[in-house]
Amino acid sequence: MKDVGHTKKAVSLLSAEELKKINDDLRNPIDYRKSGLSLNHIVGCPLDCSYCVRHIFDSYDMRTPKAIMSDDEAVAALLSHKFFQRNITPLQLFNRATDPFLPNVKPHTFHVLNLLDQQRITNHVLLITRYHVNTEDCHFLNSLNFLRVTVLVTYSGIDDAKIEPVNSNIAVKSLMTLYQNAVKYKVIMYWRPIIPGVNDSDRHIERAIDVAKYCHAVATTGLFFRQQMVEHFDKEGIEKPYNEIARRKILPQVQEKLVLSRLIEARLLDSQVAPIFRKTSCAVSYAHRNPDYNGHYGIREICDICPESQVAICANSWTIPSISKVSATASKVGINQIPTISERSVSFHGVPEQERYYVQHTLEFQCHDSLKPHHAHLHGRADIGWDVAHEVPI
Ligand code: SF4
Known part of the structure; x- marks a missing residue:
């Protein structure tokens, strides 16, 4: 080399x-x-x-x-x-x-x-x-x-x-x-x-x-x-x-x-x-x-601009992780909470972002903190310039 x-x-x-x-x-x-x-x-x-x-x-x-x-x-x-x-x-x-x-x-x-x-x-x-x-x-x-x-x-x-x-x-x-x-x-x-x-x-x-x-x-x-x-x-x-x-x-x-x-x-x-x-x-x-x-596929509105061939790649590999899989992964970095799991994300309460990124990248599934809720359609952006009154916290 x-x-x-x-x-x-x-x-x-x-x-x-x-x-x-x-x-x-x-x-x-x-x-x-x-x-x-x-x-x-x-x-x-x-x-x-x-x-x-x-x-x-x-x-x-x-x-x-x-x-x-x-x-x-x-x-x-x-x-x-x-x-x-x-x-x-x-x-x-x-x-x-x-x-x-x-x-x-x-x-x-x-x-x-x-x-x-x-x-x-x-x-x-x-x-x-x-x-x-x-x-x-x-x-x-x-x-x-x-x-x-x-x-x-x-x-x-x-x-x-x-x-x-x-x-x-x-x-x-x-x-x-x-x-x-x-x-x-x-x-x-x-x-x-x-x-x-x-x-x-x-x-x-x-x-x-x-x-x-x-x-x-x-x-x-x-x-x-x-x-x-x-x-x-x-x-x-x-x-x-x-x-x-x-x-x-x-x-x-x-x-x-x-x-x-x-x-x-x-x-x-x-x-x-x-x-x-x-x-x-x-x-x-x-x-x-x-x-x-980062498993954004679960946040469906993010994917509406993505080429079909890529949507198929993400769809094929995306699965909602079981609670035992999430817990086993999270416990490796010291998270010992029972998370909430939905089609969009795994959610912990008050867990630092670095630990959450470990879980997210391991599972290729979004991992959020309920103390810092996202709004639908904001895609993790600041809410400045968005009409968040009509968006659902997730
Ligand atoms: S790369 Fe995957 S998660 Fe990202 S927009 Fe495309 S289909 Fe959605």
Whole structure:
């Protein structure tokens, strides 16, 4: 297997002094998210997207990527992590505090991928980037034998450099290069964040439809807007798109309907336009022709835009788990409650999300917390911009 890039210039380790100063959450390089168990032992990014999740970890000013441990230590920690399961747990790499294709982060990205692939595991691995991906990178990704790799290229089409200093043309070029060279890995156009009044005009949507011809699938979502982002927008004089903050991402009903319908119409006219999905894991799973690893199939209204062939794949593998199966799985991560099980989801009461994701990914069935109810049709989005009075909590 080629070890492209590992000998190229890599990042330096944080000193003990620097390590003490960083946010507690950042010091722990592994956390479990809905899209997968996420490895983040490199922190720091110079790309300065105004809405970056790094605000939440007090690391927005860390512009030089640095490592909190070596790749070998990080991979060992991942493989022995209590939530990791061979061939099951979806993985994500460098999606929290840096970009995996920054020039000095890329050698680590590829080294970690090599180390994981040497384990002969078939887990999904998601790489999210908005940076340059070249042909040599594609050849490396094609050389991996076992991992199911997906590169998600963030494309927003936002023109305002105050909101997003990185020109979206970089993402377009990366998508084209990735798509043209894809043999084993898959590529997703990650059309986000959709922000009302910023990138939802006809012109923006037409451009996005053109870009959607260079990927296996499109996933879309809205803006993550927490108090830290509000403060940054105020400091930089950026007009705030919302008057409220939210725990979940914000994608108002009007904008969701608009981008979905326009892309679906465009695909009917031109089959080169890739299908669009409401959920990241659905786009990834479709690209690999696997059932959705988050088990969204039970939330039937999510699937109304999904290609028939993919609906059949999910339908074939989807089963409502028995209470004994759920309990046996949940008890492995310390959940000892009797859940409620419906066609849509398994529901616990007051169980942390990381444990729930373990159950969800093991059973490929949605696992919710009754303290944080979802609303039908909101698909896990914040309720800002939705008429939740008429939606049933589930
Ligand atoms: S059938 Fe439903 S759950 Fe499966 S990939 Fe399509 S949208 Fe997702």
